[in-house]
Amino acid sequence: MELTTSMSTQHRPINALIAEDEPILSATLQRMLNKLWPELDLSCVVENGFEAVQSALTSMPDVLFLDINMPGKTGLEVAQELAEEWPIDKAFPLIVYVTAYDEFAVKAFETCAADYILKPVSEARLQKTVQRLQSHFQTRTPNVQQPDTGTDLERVITQLRELQQLARPTLTGHPVMPTEKLAVIRAAVGNNIRMIPIEDVIYFEATDKYINVVTAEHSSLIRSSLRELLPQLDPHLFWQIHRSTVVHIKQVKMAHKDEAGKITLTLKNSDDKLSVSRVYAHLFKQM
């Protein structure tokens, strides 16, 4: 405790974001954290996944408490989006996942050493998490001045990859979707339904409520989300390269890596360029 006091006098206080959709649980977590770690700045409290991403990107917190089952985006989706969008010159926040009883999730968190706490949150358990976080900030000066060496971000990305593979249905809070693969995409165009053979698709791009299906001739909107669509696509042919982009890999001409390490794809039958996020960059290493 002495340590935190001395730290907070030297730097601006460590700030945390809490993303929890159930108001009572959110209030409870705030109250407990106030008690266990009074110096922690808890000004960022949000109720869903969308707000969590927005708020985190504007206020740049040092710690994130992310509920797994949230409307809008799950805690994992929030973490992934932040990993993609986080500015490279800022330290990536530490993430603590919060989940109600779920043995698969717990196993997954333990396997990839992600920090998590279970609801109902016991004070003793939260105390341990607080200590761990504090000792982390002891070795790393929080905030702005010091660019992330990339280690925290890398660790989070690796964890995310593992978590997504380990327990997709339980952690994302969505049921396992059909294994049957789509052969044709049916897109409404005015009063007509455009039938798009799946092999003609160059890429899918998700927007808020729609997916843009791009072929050589046209692009059409379907009302769906990648979360729903992905399980219906052949994973060997359709690669997710960004949280909102899935590309037909046979349509990719070249992957170009710039000085900053950012990867961009050029396509065979389209002039569009697609950027690959950090989370998926490993897919484009040479063989």
Place this chain on the structure above:
Amino acid sequence: MGMSTKQQMIAKWQQWLNTIPDCFLKKVITELPRLLIINVLCTLLVTFVIRNGSSLFENWIFSNAIGASCYLLIRGVGYYLWKEAPPTVLAFYLLSVTMAPIGFVLGSVIGAVLFSYPITSVLHFQSKFIYAFITLTCIISVVAAWSFWNKIQMTELIAIAEKEKARNASIERQAMQAQLQLLQAQIEPHMLFNTLANLQGLISIDPDRAQHMLAQLIVYLRATLSASRAENTSLQSEFTLIQAYLDLIAIRMGKRLRYTIDLPIELEQEKIPPMLLQPIVENAIKHGLEPSIHGGTITISASKNNGILTLEVRDTGLGLPFNYEDKQVLADKSKLGNTNIRERLFALFHDRAAFTLRPNTPEGTIATITIPMAR
């Protein structure tokens, strides 16, 4: 001891028969022991009653030849005429009576060949007893045919009964399994721990509401646990359970959830199977409203029309997934729940009950169960 060896032999024989695929040949082999017994009876009849003067052995050979000829002719022609479809009794007897004399002559010729007797003299010898023999053959053929025919009918009936039994057993098993899965799904640990977490928080923030929440949790747990053992429940108690459940969820979701429950007084005592409506309400919360940013409204209602009870769960949540087709059965948990509901409805009411899901406007889902009312 003797009994058990006989039983063992029969068992072995039947085991061996089971290894042969169903075909004409199998039928013949199955009926062979019976044919041989009848042939022995004929031998005794001819030797000691008709007294044709031939030796017992000779008569036995002739009986077998004639019996086998008659049998094969009747079976063969029958198979040729009707294939697998069983003929009418009359047609089968007619066939037996017409085939018997031919079988008699054919069998006599075979017998003559076996003993190297001149065929003409054997036929001449037989003709002395011709009426007795032909009558005997006909009677025996008809009697044998009757016994065989009955046997066929019996085996076919047994086969049908067994198929039916297997089908019923499988339906029953499916229903049981569906029920079991439903019960297991009932008190989800996730739901329970989330509720407890809220309760833990409320105790210090708002003790009065914590009290209320605890009371509703008790109602919910008690009703769920007792309902899983009951065969029937009244709409009133089912709605009480749903009210408690929605109260708990409403505390958790805060202002994101609004709900209405509408049960007409005259339907309160109506009996329905337990755990039918509740999983649908839970699905609407879990897949429709909980994942929705702004939440929404859930409305549960019951109505009665022309002896049909309609239960409706209407939500304004996220709605059915992309590409959703009502009839599809997939390895998807939410749809597995729906399959369970359908299977249970089918086991209980066959096709007189229905469960449908359709989109609500502008957003959300409407789930409807229709079941015939008792009496």
